[in-house]
Amino acid sequence: MCKISEHIETGMFVEKALSGMCQLMKDTATEVRVSVLNNIEIVTKAIGKDNTESHIIPALLELTTDKQWRVRYGIAQFFPKLAQIFGKQLYLEKMEKISLDFLADNVFKIREQSMQNLVDLKKTLGLDWFSRICKEKVREFTRSDKCAIRLESIFLIRTISKDIDLDILNKDLIPVIIGLKDDSVPNIRFNVAKILDELGSVLSKENIFIGRSTLTSLKENDSDDDVKYFADKALKNPAFKA
DSSP states (O other): OTTGGGGSOHHHHHHHHHHHHHHHHTOSOHHHHHHHHHTHHHHHHHHOHHHIIIIIHHHHHHHTTOSSHHHHHHHHHHHHHHHHHHHHHHHHHHTHHHHHHGGGOSSHHHHHHHHHHHHHHHHHHOHHHHHHHHHHHHHHHHTOSSHHHHHHHHHHHHHHTTTSOHHHIIIIIHHHHHGGGGOSOHHHHHHHHHHHHHTGGGOOHHHHHHHHHHHHHHHHHOSOHHHHHHHHHHHTSGGGOO
């Protein structure tokens, strides 16, 4: 159905296509639901914006809670394209919340895709939206009671670092991440050291000073060997040389 839709006039296709697509999205076989998602751009072009908004988007939103992670992952991959198809206003109204909720999905691959989506969505939703969401999510994630989500705040910084304004990175994001230096989980503490090492060349003078102090403290006082190792490695970065 997805392949032939490109060659059938919209008026002939819409009536049966809408019913068929919605049924396929509810098929019990994961492979079928994933296949529909992989071809949905073709269908949206064939049936038009209005029919997609009234029929396909509600069906898509149902799949965002699918128990099979591959289905949710397929939807996550499609969010930037949906924003291009529908434009900023409609995307923000219909899709923004769930696309941001995917940042906290229990499957890392979906969270990873959703972080990259923020960068890709910037093209359609704008720099102001991108900057605001990044600031909000980094702060939110560092306060989470889930270790994986606190760790994701660091991964999010890594993903957006080349696309976020450096003033925002230094004034609003890096200080929040440095605050995780006292986290109870060693994996988070050594990732603080790693991200400071990675971003050393773009840190402000103030964050260089604070970062050097943080890394020195982790190297000398932390009880975990991995934390000490990555802190020591970061301190060898020319950016942190006194």
